[in-house]
Amino acid sequence: MSGAYTWLVAHVLFPLHERLKGHDTVKLRRRLEESQWWPREKIEAIQLLRLRRLLARAQVHVPYYRALFARVGFDPGRVERVADLGSLPFLTKADIRANLEALKADDAQGLARSNTGGSSGEPLIFFIGKQRVSHDVAAKWRATRWWGVDIGDPEIVVWGSPIELSRQDRLRAWRDRVLRSHLLPAFEMSQARLDGYLATIRRMRPHMLFGYPSSLALIAQHAEKRGVVMHDLGIRVAFVTSERLYDHQRETISRTFGCPVANGYGGRDAGFIAHECPAGGMHITAEDILVEIVDEAGRVLPPGEAGEIVVTHLATGDFPFIRYRTGDVGVLDDRSCACGRGLPLLKEIQGRNTDFVVAQDGTVMHGLALIYVVRDVPGVAQFKIVQESAEFTRVLLVTGPEFQETSLAAIRTGLARRLGSGVKIEIERVAEIPREASGKYRYIVSKVAP
Structure with missing residues (x-):
């Protein structure tokens, strides 16, 4: 019955939900599941095509970039390689704060206000359009399916963002029940609260866990301390994101819940950047996102060298993120993944830690x-x-x-x-x-x- 219900949600209810919201999520996910197997050269050709479109739109419709391109003498029509993007200045959090209205496309409709979690100590307010949301949801959906988990499979989410925790109205609660997604707040984890979390997980028997690595590791440690068996529930994967995943956390979570741990990297501002596949590769969502690694002087570094992660999100025409400095430190990988996907890899992600x-x-x-x-x-x-x-x-x-x-x-x-x-x-x-x-x-x- 579980399989039949998941099919109903993934093929009927969730697609209807997305259409009603004006999102193209289902169509985009199908495209991503095809393009992930393309050779690197074909993926790079699509990147270049979409980059040209983003830059041309920014020049015509986004006041900030119209002025910037004129000031630095940048012509989107002359972009012949993705590397030509390097002639543009970076976009910083300070730039976004100072030019919030000017970064909105003058023809954008239905923009939604968003903000980062403040992990850098510098809260950031920005706007996202429906295209951006559709692409990000599709990318995450593709990644969960790598692990045999689909929309509608039961999941436990251990999270602490006020965006999630403040919207538990009737509509949201109804949607979560339909999707079989259960939220456990990560703010307070007293002994009694952790006991309740273990009971909820055992009762729900989720196919996946999703949350901060530190939170899932703490729950796992509490289960071991209490002697509560959690590895017999049929959990397929534990997704972790928003913090740096340490080896000891991965081992603890995997041992306790009897499942692999899949690392994810991204953010509300930069988008769904990369996710780990079952073969261990951290695949960049290259159809939507360009990643550069730069040094302190802003020079682009080759694979294997650590530097700041700079992102250009190709689905942000309504509020462009072009050469956006994430503040995170990472390393690109020039090898191919054993899974056979043509998506490029992040070798390492440094500098994320939530205590x-x-x-x-x-x-x-x-x-x-x-x-x-x-x-x-x-x-x-x-x-x-x-x-x-x-x-x-x-x-x-x-x-x-x-x-x-x-x-x-x-x-x-x-x-x-x-x-x-x-x-x-x-x-x-x-x-x-x-x-x-x-x-x-x-x-x-x-x-x-x-």
Whole structure:
């Protein structure tokens, strides 16, 4: 019956849902499942064609790029190779903040406001169109099917984004029930909450788990501590994303749940960049996304050398991301994957890490529980939260002209509500927050072992 219901969802209900939203997800997923087997040269030809279209549209319809192209003397009509993109300046988070309206295409319709999770300490607001959403959903859908998991198969999602957690209205709850997707909040993971999570997973017997590697590893560790068997549930894969996946996390999750772990890399801003296949290759969604690796001087690096990941998303004509600096560090791979797909590979992804914090009463929480207290405060440009001990937490703030002094009390109250009323919260206003050796900000550092 499970197979029949999954077929109904994947072939009837979900396609209808997407059509009603004006998305081309189903058609795009089918195309992606065909193009993934193309030779590298054919994929690169499609990239070039779509890049030319994106650049031409940006020149005509996007005020920011119309002015930029004129200023640097860039002619989209003369682009003959993907490498010609290197003559354009990078797009940074600061550029997006300063030119939010000018980055919108003048003919765009139905743009939706979005924002990043603030993992870099620099929250970012931007807009996405229906084309972008369709392509990203199709890319993720293709990746889940690599592991024998389809839309409609039961899944457990361990997540903490307020975008997900704030939309549990009747329509959303109904949709999740139809799709058999069950959300477990990653913010608070007390012993009692973890016991409940184990019971839910055992009862639901999902085909896949999806979430932060740190969260799934914590649940796995709790199962082992409690002596609760979880490897007999028929889970096919555990998808992890949004943080760096460490070897010990992969081993713990796989051992406890009796399934392989598939790593994914991407973000709300940059899109669904890459996902791991069963043969172990981190395949870039090359039909939609161009990836460059650059050094500190902005020079493009060859495969095998580590540098900042720069992304051009080819389905962002309504709000273009062209040579967007992600702030992440990675390495391209020039080898082919044993699976036979022609999609290029990421060899390594560095610099992503989301810590847990420990409340005064011992409750373990995902670091995002603190991040969201500070992230959306008007006027906060950058921040870093350092949990020095169970009784003392420091907050470094870089603020702009919109920041109100009354927000300081709100931040203290919000953090104390999560960490404990007896915790001392010290807030320091600074001109700049130093970067880590990797070149990224660490938005949260906990010196308290969970």
